Amino acid sequence: MTTFRPNSVGRPIKRREDPRLIRGLATYTDDVKLPGMTCAAFVRSDFAAGAIRSIDTSAAAAHPGVVGVYTYADLDGKVGATPIGVEIPGMPDHPLLANGRVLYVGHPVAVVVAETPYAARDAAAMVEVDIEPREAVVDVEAALAPGAPRVYEELDSNVCLHIPAPNPEADKLFEQADQTLSIRLLNQRVAPFPMEGRAICAHWEEGPGKLTIWTSNQAPHSVKQQIAMCLGIPEIRIRAIAPEVGGGFGAKIPTYAEDALLCWVSRDLMRPVKWAETRTENLLGMTHGRGHVEKIDVAFQTDGRVLALKGQTISEIGAFRSFFGPFIALSTHTMSCGCYDIKAVAWETSSVFTNTMATEAYRGAGRPEAAYIIERVMDEVAAATGLDPVAVRRRNFISKDVFPHTTPSGATYDTGDYEKPLDRLIELAGYDEARTAQRSAREEGRLVGIGLATFTEVCGLGPSTGATPQQRMGTWESATVRVEPTGNVTVYTGVSPHGQGQETVFAQMVADAFGVGLDDVVVVHGDTDQVQHGVGTFGSRGIAVGGAALDMALVKVHAKATRIAAHHLDAPVDQIEFEDGEFTVSGTDRTLTFREVAEKAHLWNVNVPGEEPGLEAVARFEPSATTFPFGAHLCQVEIDPESGQIEIQRYVAIDDFGEVLNPMLADGQRLGGVVQGIGQAMWEEVQYDEGGQLLSGTLMDYAVPRAKHFPRMELDNTVTPTPINPLGAKGIGELGTIGATPCIVNAIVDALRPLGITNIDMPAKPERVWQAIRSAGAA
Amino acid sequence: MPRSVPVTVTVNGSKHEREVEPRTLLVHFLREELDLTGAHIGCESTLCGACTVHLDGRAVKSCTVLAVQADGQQVTTIEGLAASADELHPLQTGFWEKHGLQCGYCTPGMIMAAKQLLDDNPNPTEAEIREAIDGNICRCTGYQQIVDAVQHAADVAGGA
Numbered sequence: 001m002t003t004f005r006p007n008s009v010g011r012p013i014k015r016r017e018d019p020r021l022i023r024g025l026a027t028y029t030d031d032v033k034l035p036g037m038t039c040a041a042f043v044r045s046d047f048a049a050g051a052i053r054s055i056d057t058s059a060a061a062a063h064p065g066v067v068g069v070y071t072y073a074d075l076d077g078k079v080g081a082t083p084i085g086v087e088i089p090g091m092p093d094h095p096l097l098a099n100g101r102v103l104y105v106g107h108p109v110a111v112v113v114a115e116t117p118y119a120a121r122d123a124a125a126m127v128e129v130d131i132e133p134r135e136a137v138v139d140v141e142a143a144l145a146p147g148a149p150r151v152y153e154e155l156d157s158n159v160c161l162h163i164p165a166p167n168p169e170a171d172k173l174f175e176q177a178d179q180t181l182s183i184r185l186l187n188q189r190v191a192p193f194p195m196e197g198r199a200i201c202a203h204w205e206e207g208p209g210k211l212t213i214w215t216s217n218q219a220p221h222s223v224k225q226q227i228a229m230c231l232g233i234p235e236i237r238i239r240a241i242a243p244e245v246g247g248g249f250g251a252k253i254p255t256y257a258e259d260a261l262l263c264w265v266s267r268d269l270m271r272p273v274k275w276a277e278t279r280t281e282n283l284l285g286m287t288h289g290r291g292h293v294e295k296i297d298v299a300f301q302t303d304g305r306v307l308a309l310k311g312q313t314i315s316e317i318g319a320f321r322s323f324f325g326p327f328i329a330l331s332t333h334t335m336s337c338g339c340y341d342i343k344a345v346a347w348e349t350s351s352v353f354t355n356t357m358a359t360e361a362y363r364g365a366g367r368p369e370a371a372y373i374i375e376r377v378m379d380e381v382a383a384a385t386g387l388d389p390v391a392v393r394r395r396n397f398i399s400k401d402v403f404p405h406t407t408p409s410g411a412t413y414d415t416g417d418y419e420k421p422l423d424r425l426i427e428l429a430g431y432d433e434a435r436t437a438q439r440s441a442r443e444e445g446r447l448v449g450i451g452l453a454t455f456t457e458v459c460g461l462g463p464s465t466g467a468t469p470q471q472r473m474g475t476w477e478s479a480t481v482r483v484e485p486t487g488n489v490t491v492y493t494g495v496s497p498h499g500q501g502q503e504t505v506f507a508q509m510v511a512d513a514f515g516v517g518l519d520d521v522v523v524v525h526g527d528t529d530q531v532q533h534g535v536g537t538f539g540s541r542g543i544a545v546g547g548a549a550l551d552m553a554l555v556k557v558h559a560k561a562t563r564i565a566a567h568h569l570d571a572p573v574d575q576i577e578f579e580d581g582e583f584t585v586s587g588t589d590r591t592l593t594f595r596e597v598a599e600k601a602h603l604w605n606v607n608v609p610g611e612e613p614g615l616e617a618v619a620r621f622e623p624s625a626t627t628f629p630f631g632a633h634l635c636q637v638e639i640d641p642e643s644g645q646i647e648i649q650r651y652v653a654i655d656d657f658g659e660v661l662n663p664m665l666a667d668g669q670r671l672g673g674v675v676q677g678i679g680q681a682m683w684e685e686v687q688y689d690e691g692g693q694l695l696s697g698t699l700m701d702y703a704v705p706r707a708k709h710f711p712r713m714e715l716d717n718t719v720t721p722t723p724i725n726p727l728g729a730k731g732i733g734e735l736g737t738i739g740a741t742p743c744i745v746n747a748i749v750d751a752l753r754p755l756g757i758t759n760i761d762m763p764a765k766p767e768r769v770w771q772a773i774r775s776a777g778a779a
Numbered sequence: 780m781p782r783s784v785p786v787t788v789t790v791n792g793s794k795h796e797r798e799v800e801p802r803t804l805l806v807h808f809l810r811e812e813l814d815l816t817g818a819h820i821g822c823e824s825t826l827c828g829a830c831t832v833h834l835d836g837r838a839v840k841s842c843t844v845l846a847v848q849a850d851g852q853q854v855t856t857i858e859g860l861a862a863s864a865d866e867l868h869p870l871q872t873g874f875w876e877k878h879g880l881q882c883g884y885c886t887p888g889m890i891m892a893a894k895q896l897l898d899d900n901p902n903p904t905e906a907e908i909r910e911a912i913d914g915n916i917c918r919c920t921g922y923q924q925i926v927d928a929v930q931h932a933a934d935v936a937g938g939a
C-alpha cells in the first residue's frame with residue numbers, strides 16, 4: 001500500500017482535530033467576527049411561480065441599523081449569474097436575485113444588510129414584494145406532460161437535458177429472455193441537512209484591493225474561482241477560507257447565489273458582511289438531493305441470470321441549474337449494472353425543471369439511485385424465479401478474474417471480488433439461521449423481513465478529461481510537504497475536510513514517511529492563500545486522490561532527504577537505508593537522523609551539489625481512472641401489522657474499500673453513511689404541495705434520523721486494493737449511504753411479500769406501510 | 780432603537796452584566812455578547828440540541844431560552860465543562876477516544892446533553908443513552924460512536 005513502511009498508518013489513531021472541537025474552541029463561519037461587520041438577511045419569494053410587480057424597500061431602508069437594501073435592479077449589469085459547472089447551450093442563466101419573476105418558494109428577491117442580525121431580520125420583514133402568481137409546475141412527471149406550465153416561458157418545454165442511450169442489443173435480449181419484469185421506483189427528494197447550514201462572511205478591503213471569504217463550503221478553491229468569474233475580480237485578489245465546516249454531504253460543493261451576492265455587497269459597502277442561514281432557509285434554499293422517478297424493465301432467465309436492462313430516469317432538477325445539478329442523474333445510467341455481469345443496457349435520462357429548489361449532489365449523487373434500482377431488481381428477480389436473493393446475486397456477479405471490467409453502461413471497474421464480502425456477511429449475519437427463524441416467525445403470522453444489498457459505487461473521479469472551463473478545476477488533487485529546519489512538517493492539502501479526519505490520517509502518513517511524531521505534523525487545508533491549488537472534498541476523494549497526492553509529495557521530499565544524507569555521510573545514494581527516522585549507510589553505524597538532514601537542508605545545503613536549499617515538494621495526483629469500492633449489507637426488520645411501524649432488528653455491513661489508513665475513522669464514515677441511507681429509506685422526504693409550497697420546512701416536518709431509531713450496527717471489511725493510486729485505497733464517504741437504502745427497502749418488501757406486496761416506495765413511513773398492508777388485506 | 784434591559788448571568792463561573800433587547804435568546808447572548816461560540820445553532824426551534832447548555836445545573840436548549848430568563852442564574856457551556864484549561868471532562872475524553880464526532884457541529888450540545896444523563900444516571904445502558912440524546916441530532920456519525928463515547932465517560936467516571 002503506502003510507499004512507506006506502515007507504523008502509524010492502518011491503526012485506529014484518535015483524531016488530531018478533536019481537541020478544539022470537543023472544547024468548543026473551533027471556528028465555524030458564523031463564529032467569525034470582524035471590526036465593522038454587518039449582517040445580512042434575505043427576502044424570499046412566498047410563491048413558487050409569478051411575476052414581480054413591485055418591490056418596496058423604503059420601510060426596510062429607513063429601519064434603524066440598516067445600511068443597505070439590494071434588489072436585482074441594483075445589480076443589473078454589474079455581476080454575473082449563479083455559478084454553474086457545465087454550460088448547456090440555450091438554457092437560461094439564474095440571476096443572483098430574482099429578476100422580474102420568481103421561480104420557486106424561497107427564491108431570493110432582496111437582501112437587507114444591517115448592523116445586527118436582529119435588525120437585518122426585522123427590516124427584511126418590512127420589504128414589500130408584490131407578486132402576481134402564476135401556475136406552478138411541481139410534480140416532475142406532470143412537468144413533462146404536453147401543455148404543462150413551463151418554469152421558463154421562453155423555453156419550449158421543461159426539459160433541461162435529455163440523453164437517450166438506446167441499445168438494439170438490449171432489445172434483442174428482451175426478445176430472447178425467458179422472463180421480463182417492470183418496476184417503477186421512486187427515489188424521493190431529500191434534504192442534505194448538514195447540522196451547520198450555509199454561512200458566509202465576505203470582507204472586501206479597499207486598501208489592498210482584496211476580498212476574503214469565509215465560507216462553509218467543501219471546495220474553497222472552487223469558490224474563489226467562481227466568485228472571480230461572477231464578480232469580475234481577478235482570482236489573485238480573492239482568498240477563500242473554509243474554516244471549520246459543519247457537514248456538507250454534497251450540498252456545499254456549489255458556490256451559491258447568496259455567496260456571490262454578499263461578496264459583491266461587501267465591496268459595495270466596503271464593510272464585512274456575514275450571513276448564516278436559518279434552518280428553514282436551509283430547507284428552502286440549500287440544494288436538495290435525489291428526486292428521481294425510474295421505470296425499469298428487466299430481461300432475465302428462469303435460472304436468475306439477468307440479461308439486459310432498459311431504464312428511464314426522470315430527474316427533477318428544480319427551478320434552475322445548480323453547479324452540477326442537471327448532470328447528476330447521468331451516473332445512474334453509468335452505474336446501472338452494479339456488480340453484475342449484465343449483457344446490455346438501454347437508458348434514457350431526462351433532467352427536468354420544476355418550480356422547486358434546485359437539486360444537486362447529495363452523498364452519492366446518482367450512484368445511490370443506481371444501486372437502489374439494481375438491488376431492488378435483484379430481489380424482484382429472485383421473487384419471480386423463486387430463488388434465494390443470495391443465489392440470484394451470486395449467479396450474476398462479475399467474476400473476480402475479469403478486472404478491469406467495462407460494463408455495457410460504460411463504467412470501467414478497477415478491481416472487485418464481490419463474493420468475498422458476501423461470504424463474510426453470510427457468516428457474520430448467520431444468514432441461513434436467520435432465514436430459518438424468519439420461516440417460523442412467518443408461521444406465527446409475524447412480518448419479519450431480511451434484506452440484502454451487494455453493491456458497488458464510484459470514488460475519486462478521474463481523469464480530468466471531463467472537466468469544463470466553467471469549473472476551472474480538474475479531478476486531480478494537490479499536496480505540499482514543507483519540512484522546517486527542525487524536522488517538523490507542515491502539509492498543505494487541496495482537499496477540504498469537514499469531519500473526514502484528514503488532519504489525522506495525513507499526519508499518520510507523514511509520521512510513517514519521516515519517522516517523526518504525529519505532534520510534529522500540522523495539516524493545513526481550506527485556505528486558498530495558504531494552500532496551492534486544490535479541488536476539495538467530495539465524491540469520496542479525500543484519501544484516494546488527496547492522500548495519493550500527499551504520498552507523491554512525501555516520496556519527493558524523502559528522495560531529496562536521502563540525497564542530502566548521502567552527501568553528508570559521504571556514501572552513494574543507493575547505500576543509504578532509512579528506518580525509524582534515521583538514514584544509515586548500509587552495513588555501517590554512520591547515521592544521520594531525519595531532523596539532522598532537515599537542518600542541513602536549510603543551513604548548509606549549499607554544499608550539496610545540484611540541490612536547492614530547503615526540504616519541500618509540491619505534488620499533484622491526477623487519477624488515471626476511478627475506483628470502485630463495494631460491499632454486502634444485510635438487515636432484518638420486523639413490521640407491526642397494526643401500526644406499520646418498522647423495527648430495525650439487525651444491520652450488518654461488510655464493505656471493501658481497499659486499503660484502510662485509519663479503521664476507526666473509516667468506521668465513522670460507514671456508520672454515518674448507513675444511517676443517512678436508512679434515513680432516506682424510512683423517514684426523510686422533502687415535500688412540496690401542488691402549488692409549490694414547501695411542506696417540510698422545519699424539523700417538525702422533516703424527519704432526520706435520531707439515535708434511538710437504530711440498533712447497534714455490526715461492521716467488518718474485506719480488502720481488495722486498487723491499482724489506481726499508490727495507497728491502494730478506494731474511498732469510503734458514500735459507501736454506507738449507497739448500500740443502506742436498498743438494503744432496508746428489500747427487507748421491508750421481504751417482510752410484506754407474503755401479503756402479496758412487491759414494492760414500497762421510500763420513505764417507508766409507518767402510514768405508507770400500514771396502508772399497503774390494509775390494501776393487501778382488502779384485495 | 781429597541782428597548783434594552785439589564786441582565787446578569789454567571790457563565791462558567793464568571794459574572795457578566797449586559798444590556799440586551801428583551802427578545803435576545805440565550806444562545807445569541809452567549810455567542811454574540813460573550814464570544815462563547817461553542818454552543819451552536821442548528822434549528823433555532825428546540826429540535827436539534829446543537830445549542831444545549833446547562834442553566835442552573837439542568838440541560839436546556841439555549842435557542843429557546845431568553846437571556847432575561849437566565850438573569851441571576853448560572854450557565855455552564857462546553858467551554859466551561861472541564862475543570863481547568865488543561866484538563867478534559869470525561870465526556871470530552873470519551874468523544875475523543877471513541878471518535879464520537881466528525882464535523883463537530885453537534886458535539887458541544889451532544890456532550891452537554893450527555894452530561895445531564897450522567898448527572899442523573901451514572902451507569903446508563905445503551906438504550907438509555909440513545910433515549911437521552913434523542914433531542915440531539917448528529918448528521919455525521921450515525922450515533923453509534925457517540926453512544927460508545929458516553930459509555931466510555933460513564934466507565935471512566937465510575938471507575939475513578
Ligand code: FES
Nearest residue numbers: 821822823828842
Ligand atoms: S438550535 Fe437550539 S435546539 Fe436546535
Ligand code: FES
Nearest residue numbers: 881885917918919
Ligand atoms: S459530528 Fe457532524 S453533526 Fe455530529
